[in-house]
Amino acid sequence: MFDLKELMSKVDLPRDITRRGFLEVATVTAAFAALGQAQAQTGAQPYIILQTPKGIILGDPSLCVNCQRCEIACTEYNDGKNDPVLARIRIGRNMWYGSGNQGMRPTQGIWGDSTVTQDTCRQCAHPVPCANACPQGAIRVDPKTGARYVEEDLCVGCGLCQKACPWDMMSFDREKQKASKCFLCDGEPKCVKACPASALVYLPWKDRSGEPARRATHGYLPEENANQCSVCHG
Known part of the structure; x- marks a missing residue:
């Protein structure tokens, strides 16, 4: 079991707690209690993930030259081969050739x-949608970067x-027969370093979950995870 007193003793509390500081401390306390x-x-073992990643990779479409070196760098580093299909970054040109491409990329014009x-x-x-869905608990948090990664030995x-x-x-x-995802290359993303146009940047984490989705969330949630989620989400 979690020792709440021990955990809270490790939290560095300011001497003069402002209203914002009080709310932050209260949130941490409630989270540990949950x-x-x-x-x-x-x-x-609690499934709930509290830690946010330390960084995130962002792209600037106005600078990208479609060389796809980022995809190559990704798969060479992670998979030991040049295979864009396996890349954790996806490069695509926004072109619209009929209903077959609907929903794949944002489109402007006909x-x-x-x-x-x-x-x-x-x-x-x-x-975390992917972690929610994994019935094996194979999607973990890297303690160094906070990035979510797939533990291959657990992936089925x-x-x-x-x-x-x-x-x-x-x-x-x-x-x-294994899944994979971007884990920020231990804090030194190879795709960012490989980009000749500086079209990719590695920045402090920001919440991008509000961006338009490409597909409806599957909604699968293992029973064990669902039981734990109900503690906070009813």
């Missing part, structure tokens, strides 16, 4: 405007995380 309650109710877009993982804070290749991501940013290696 964690303890969740563990008591389910008898499992035929699109040929803008090159860089899709990157949103590094969602709680709730069910593909539910792919269906759950509203932005379709999970990748899947069919040879290994």
